[in-house]
Amino acid sequence: MAKPIEATDGLGSIPALLQRNASQFANRPAYREKEYGIWQSWTWAETEKEIEALALGLIDLGVKEGDFISIIGRNRPYFYWAIVAAQSVGAIPVPLYQDASADEMAYVMDHCGARIAIVEDQEQVDKVIEIQGQLTEFEHMIYIDPRGLRKYDHSKLHEYSQIQDKGRATHAENINELRARREKLNYDSICVMLYTSGTTGKPKGVVLSNRNIIEASRSSSEFDKLRLTEEVLAYLPMAWVGDFIFSIGQAYWCGFCVNCPESADTMQTDLREIGPTYYFAPPRVFETQLTNVMIRMEDAGRFKKWLFDRYMEHARKVGGDILDGKSVGMMDRLKYGLGNLLVYGPLKNTLGLSRVRVGYTAGEAIGPEIFSFYRSLGINLKQLYGQTEASVFITLQPDGEVRADTVGVPAPGVEIRIADNGEVFYRSPGVFEYYYKNEESTKSTKDPEGWVATGDAGYFDEETGQLRIIDRAKDVGKMAGGELYAPKYVENKLKFFPNILEAVVFGNGREECTAFINIDLTAVGNWAERNNIGYASYQELAGHPKVLETIREHVETVNRSLAHDPMLGGCQVHRFLVLHKELDADDGEMTRTRKVRRGVISEKFNDLLTALYDGSDEIFTKTEVTYEDGRKGSISATLKIVDAAVVPVEGTRQVAAE
Amino acid sequence: MLDSVEPYTTEDGRKIGGVVMEMKNITLRFGGVTAIQDISFDIRDGEIRAIIGPNGAGKSSMLNVISGFYNPQEGEVFYKGEKRPPMKPFQVAQQGIARTFQNIALFEGMSVLDNVMTGRIRQMKAGLIAQALWKGKAEREEVENREVVEKVIDFLEIQHIRKTPVGRLPYGLKKRVELARALAAEPSILLLDEPMAGMNVEEKEDMSRFILDVNDEFGTTIALIEHDMGVVMDLSDRVVVMDYGKKIGDGTPDEVRTNQDVIDAYLGVAHD
16 A cells, blocks of 8 residues: 555644634634524634634543544534534544434444533433433533523533633633644544444444545545635535535635534525535435426416426526537527526526535436436536545546536546456545444455445446446346346436335346335325325325326336346336335434435335235235334335336347447 | 412422412303303412313413403402503503414414514514614614514524415414414413414424423413313413313312312213
């Protein structure tokens, strides 16, 4: 392995970057949060003071170097400060998903042996108190919002602002200690530990060093020419590596401003008000937004609808090319300009994307129609491919070379190798140090030369030189007839229909493919309303004959398009059913990042799966569900099984012709 | 009565003070119908006081007497130790008593924010012209009041519908907006008329949480009418039970639950 890269200008840690920003960009905004209806902001100089006060308070509380500090809450400046304060005192921040169940939280906090937890409000305090008994190392809890907590026993419970006050009061005694601890930090010290969502098995604690985070942030910022003046909206879970890179790594490296929404429900309004210039969202967010736009256009007056359709058609024709800087005729440009004035501009403004200079999507495949919709509006939306273990970046799409079906070229400093079975391996300065307390997994994931297995199968597209991911390597299989089986590829094609929220395809080693489908309640519900179809519940709507008919049409469209693909033509869906409940992370059917857990689903709904293959027309089933507060209940339903027409694969003849 | 009560602290650490409001021998008639007959009870500072009873028991009438909407033919109302003369509802409001309604009374066409702002009207002193021109005092007042309103919006977690017209909201949220408007007045006594009527379980849980939080956080005295016995027993410190305009029980939820008259009124009595 190459010699490790060393820090430049002594900027070997996030706290060191903070010091630099506080002196160089003192009066530039570092954080904004909307509270009480107004955007409150903090400059870098103020931020440094806030973080220092908290760090001193933590020292006063007895936090030692190497302690683990859990951070549980939605994106708020206070939590970002807590992360940097923890680093400043030599502790290791461990952000957790705030919607995690008590069990999941207990596992992680016990695994890392957290001594301190910094949480948002009563809800989280209660959750941690509930699991406290299982945690041996746990000592103090710090909360931000005191509401409802006044009567709690405060011997081990502290208010965030009071810890800061204490820190300010003990400034004289502890400042030298703080400075000394900060000085010790370098590229090798641990920056953060993030738990992977765990599509399979228990979550693993990925240890990332300052070298990983800062190098990944530096090179990616240079790749996209990120500047001091960028604005980002921090709304994705803080426990997710992407948020850590965008809202801490890159933000501290470049010195740009991180904006926090007022609450999860106000995200869309806040997005509009801030108008970020650098924006990240998983495909699902773009999908939902597009669905909402389409639903609203359905409700619009006839003239508006006409105008929208006409200009969107034009945008689809030339918008992408204009964005990519390709040559486009004068008339088309003029027409696009007019469209921008009448349709695209106002639409982008409504979506809050007017100012986006660099936009990314990742995590899942994005539908080509969805992707090109945004690009045709002139939004520079690109794809990247990454992992927690890589400090996000493995591949990125350069400006002007963007495609819907690839994920880009290797990010700066990243080497990529494709194994014989198609699995993608990479090596980079961002590669994680190790899995905490899990040497075995570390060894099986990262070889001695630093190559990391992604678990994804893919290949380099010959035409563009960009990486194309087909599926999880372990999910790619063979049908009984020997054809390639890539379930996710088919699921993604299905999910591109607004009516379909989730799809799970089965068929490995079998004669034919089948699928479970979840309808999208927003889209289908709107359709039902428009057609005077009454329904009392999700379940009832999902079982409506007309809905089944629509979904069948979608499945058949997918089958037709698959038939064109000689490699994956065997994956056409022969039979499907529409599930009576939404797949949910609370029931363990999906990960917190909303990826389907294939194994869990096929086990849990085994009866349904059997019915798909034994030729029955319908099946009665009963399913246990978990409510948000942890209580359990069950729902039962009789589900219809629908046959879908399949199309003969066009075969290899056509390939030869091409 | 007034001197017989000692301030105390509840099990969960809330401080309950002396009597703030006392109803003495209240009788209210509508023509020949006696809606309330000779009822006396008190409300203590900082407590959650429930009035329960079957349909037509006179609960809402009782609340309307407290809010000044009805003036009883007989009996006296003491507020903070002083006898209250017959008053108009707005005068009662000026004394720091705010309320919500059983059948939501919001301005449907106005946004949530504007609706909640109306709860501050009592605090706005600027004249008509100043308000219209929105200069000087009017502007300052608006800013100050908006601050209070924003805190309430934050407290009740309705930021996401701040600008939404009330008419477009679902029932449960409208109820919450109504509570917000009452809270914006920073009342010392809050009267809630069936705050949970027509709600589903989740909405009820939310509303209960908010009622407890309001009481806990601001020390607001709360008098509420409620149908759902379970909710009442969990929420309130003391309960008045009414039936056919008469008081048939008064005490802590446990006392009331074991009161034979109350059981009879709710479950019916077997006639020999």
